[in-house]
Amino acid sequence: MGSLALHKKPSPIEISILCYSDLNPWRHPTPYEFHFSEYWRPKFEVISSENDLAFWDIKEVYTDGDIACHVTLINQSGICIYGRAISEIFPVVPEKDFWDSIF
Template sequence: MVKEVLEHLVGKIKDIAGDRLVGVYLHGSLAMSSFFPESSDIDVIAVTDQALENEQYRLLTEYLLARSDHPFPIEISVLNKEQLQHWKHPCLFDYHFSEDWREHFEMKPAVYFNKGGMRDADLAAHLTILNKRGQVLYGSPIKEVFPAIPVEDYKHAILADYQDCLEDMDDDPVYSILNMLRVYRYLLDGMINSKLEAGEWGLLQLPEYQSVLRKVIAVQKGDSKLLDMQELDSLREAIHKQVKGML
């Protein structure tokens, strides 16, 4: 099923972007063999040789509104070559869609591209992962398209996300704990992990929290286990204590 979704998505992007399309690239959990249908997104970045027209983004949005979350959520950013060749963090982008942005497009459909010059700090993290572990779905090789992202830009991006997880864990406790763990591991030894890999590493790194971590990992894999927020709070503080010591 995932293969069919990717093939259909890439085909649609090719149809809409035409000769302007440089490539379509996979990052995130699916690229790192940590995809679970019940909890994972399909994460894609498309690159064009020049910005597309509003009408092209309208067609892409129409497609994504109909297809995303049926059955898997799709998150996609579209960048052009100039934005990549003149890298500046946070990075400009031409277009973004995710389920978090669904209401934006449903309520304000007149302009579909990034007309306001918004920047996305998360792209430093996405492109770092893509450079390390991404996959080409269509087009030019990764090394020919994407710049090497400065380490400080990557750290800035993941630490901002880490802070959100630390402060708002109740919104998505499984994502928050696993993401905090992968930040912890990167700061400790420079390894770039998926959330699942970070959780499995945490079982060894924080043995006193194995019980709660096993529950978190089980939920990430699609189990419906109930989580104890008091246990999660304790684990969060244990991770944060280690991370603070490295900052």
């Protein structure tokens, strides 16, 4: 069973993959390496069915304005399961960037 088949069990996920250098120094909107959500699911299903490996040859820098909100919430309520402390990885997001990310 492929990972797309597991996606909605028990509920849909949304995930962004970032490098430390994407967060430090802080930039808004924030660069990211990879993003998956229900919105992108149909595209990934096509890529998966066609074995289109060219998709992974990324030449552009993509940014996401929502990351400011996510990082703020991680700093406020996140739980580190493994690795360095949250405060060592995630910067404090300027209030202006946080509000911009939710409106």
